Amino acid sequence: MNVNLALNRPVYNSSESPNAKGGHAVDGEAGTFWQPLSLDRKENNKVWITVDLEGVVSFNQVCLKFASGFISGYNIAYSDDNLIWQEAYRKATSQGGVRNTSVAIFPRVIARYVKLEIELFDPDRDFQLIDFAIYEMPSIPLGPLLSRVYVTDASRHSFDQDDTLPLLRGGSTKLSVKGIMTDGTEADLTHADVAISSTNPNIAAMDETYTLYALNPGIAQVKCVVNLHGVSQENSFFIDVCDPAEQIADLWLTHSSLVMEIGQPALLSLGSEYPVLHVLANERMTVKASLLDDSSGEIIFELPEQGIEPQMECALTFPGYAEQPAHYQMHVELQMKGSVVYYDTFYFTVPGPEAIKEGQSQIVYLNETGKLSYVPDFKGNRVIDFSNSGYGGGGVSLPDVPTVISVEPVEGDNTDHIQRAIDTVSALLPSPDGFRGAVFLKKGVYLISGQLRICTNGVVLRGGGAGEDGTILHATGTTKRNLIEIRGTQTPELLSNTLRSITDLYVPSGSRRLHVEDASCFRPGDTVKVFRNGNERWIHAIGMDAIRQRPVAGGTIQWPPFQLEFDRVITHIEGNCITVDAPIANAIEKQWGSGAIVKYKDAGRIEQIGVEHLRVDVAFDPTITETRIDGNEGDIPYLADENHAITCVYMDHVKHAWVRNLVGFHLQHALVQVERDTKWTTIQDCAVYDFVSIITGGRRYSFHLVGELTLVQRCKSTTARHAFTVDSRVAGPNVFIDCESQQDYNTSEPHHRWSVGCLYDNVNGRIHIQDRAWLGSGHGWSGANYVTWNTTNELVSQQPPTAQNYAIGHVGNKGRALLPNPYDPRPRQEAFWESFGTHVAPRSLYLQQLQDRLGPEAVRSIRS
Structure with missing residues (x-):
């Protein structure tokens, strides 16, 4: 049995917490750990711990067990005197990360002292080491050991983690496995155990000779594991199999000066030649192409229909020059025999000498008619029009629905008392405008131990005001619940x-x-x-x-x-x-x-629902507290009870609804949550303060959007983690305008997994739109085609591949993005940043878009 040479030996460290001392890392106990102090972690992003083996011994393996920590890498060194050190092993986590248990195997060394030095890329987070074990493994031979492995294809190109080998369907290539020893020499793998396979043989299959065959379009991984003399190393890379026939044809433009990148304005100088259109067909087809003025729809020139043979590249040239300032489109129609017509379009803009005025964006600006002009990229992607967001499809005043029933607070619990009034109104016939009427809760305090539910069209729940002397719903009890739930019966x-x-x-x-x-x-x-x-x-x-x-x-x-x-x-x-x-x-x-x-x-979705003029407070246990670590102030206690109402208003399967003049205190999750099957909703003049919960995932999302076409305006938040946030795969558009958050514990953001099309317009708060990578369970690229317009405070905005985000007129700081960092150094592109440090005109993008679409009256209608 192998003996842990470090067990219960003396240790030295850079620092230690009172209840997490360095000796806990060598006590062999799974429930204890060493945790260095916050100031130590932040001093130079490094911490260290040394074990005194109390005698000179030989060893060749170190096993580490981590509880937490964001690590850039670690280094194992050895010494006879605790003064002069030599390196035994170095691990950089940028290739493959670091697991909870990490095993370092290296050529045998002899020493008394062993030091583990850890590099932290996020010193704000706790670092905890459960076990630091040292072994002498007789089965591992003397001399250099296998350090890494890699794979080459038939052209001898090598592939490593994150690399991609593209193959055409029906193609193949012969793979070879190579290795490098710790002394830098090439490994002899003649007697090694080599396992190499494809993760998806239906896409890319491999035979016993390591020949890889591309069978169907898709993505597969090649994974390779090599064991040589007891040391294992792994490598993997991707196979991207495409079938050109599925693409109908490849189309592209060429021009000496036109920028042809997703998310970048496609601008052409006045008097330039038009771009040349290229078509490479994958089967016999005819091509029709025309050049249009995008603003008027007028056809400038139409090329004659032309036949193209398979794999024949055809270059189509429009005669003349771009002599008029305009937004241009190049339309293409592809017709195969007996098949449907396929369409494609390219875009470019020729600006006039006075097209863009000082103090405006170059891609969204007021033209000579007083309306917005948009400069797209070469494929037509542009800052989207957000003006359809909100109750009634945008630009519609929130109704003042007549009161049908008035309610006064009763002694004790008021849940059933209010619910009966809601149910009574719900049973009435709707008026021609779709409303049954409002339940008016007179001023006073209403104790609510349960949940209020609205499940019918045309019902409004109204209070007498959100002030301290208004209508107060006091959520009592320890049940986690949505206090007011508005829910239809089924999805479309x-x-x-x-x-x-x-x-x-x-x-x-x-x-x-x-x-x-x-x-x-x-x-x-x-x-x-x-x-x-x-x-x-x-x-x-x-x-x-x-x-x-x-x-x-x-x-x-x-x-x-x-x-x-x-x-x-x-x-x-x-x-x-x-x-x-x-x-x-x-x-x-x-x-x-x-x-x-x-x-x-859409029979199951309810509509014309309102909640307004209410104040909500939540009862909680003030004796339940947690502490958070602040680098400047030390440990700070906060209220952390979780057994109480979590969300004030929750909406699902709803359209044309609103929440206005609602103020909430001491919630756990959100003031308003708009779920996925909800659209055309307005949340305005609302505020939420003083959340009570632990400060971690799934809590404190003040205004939480999962639906689409939602307008959140003139709302405030304090003590949130994600004050103005959008969930995963939200289709958009959505809008936050004239909102503010303070005392944030995290950022307003698209939270995870590719939500699209949200506008932060004149929002004052910390906003991050980025690749969130491994956060959560793999949040990754959180938002695409987002716009921040005249925001204030702190902003991060990056460009996701295949899309863009736009940061226009931000005044404040550029925040630090999560990536790239030492753990994942792969580059991420910045978003389209413009007028950083200076606001642009018009003041509000949403309001100007609304006016452009519906006129000034639409803007006036949503200001009250």
């Missing part, structure tokens, strides 16, 4: 027989128009879902199948393919071209899975 029912595929090769973010294979079953006024598919090749393109494992704690989940669902209404149909009421907030791309549109029935 999809009519599968109307499902039609989208035939655009690319529908840009911000577009309201799309083509389908056959639009004959649709009519203006139809409620539809527009699906945006994201296949596994897209997941790979955005790096979300290669998220680093959560440091130490583990549990990171790589993303599977998923679908965004945009809830829309058809406003116009021309041929097979459908226009919907609100923009699509994520590009729909054929190469990444394309999309579809389908009608739905």
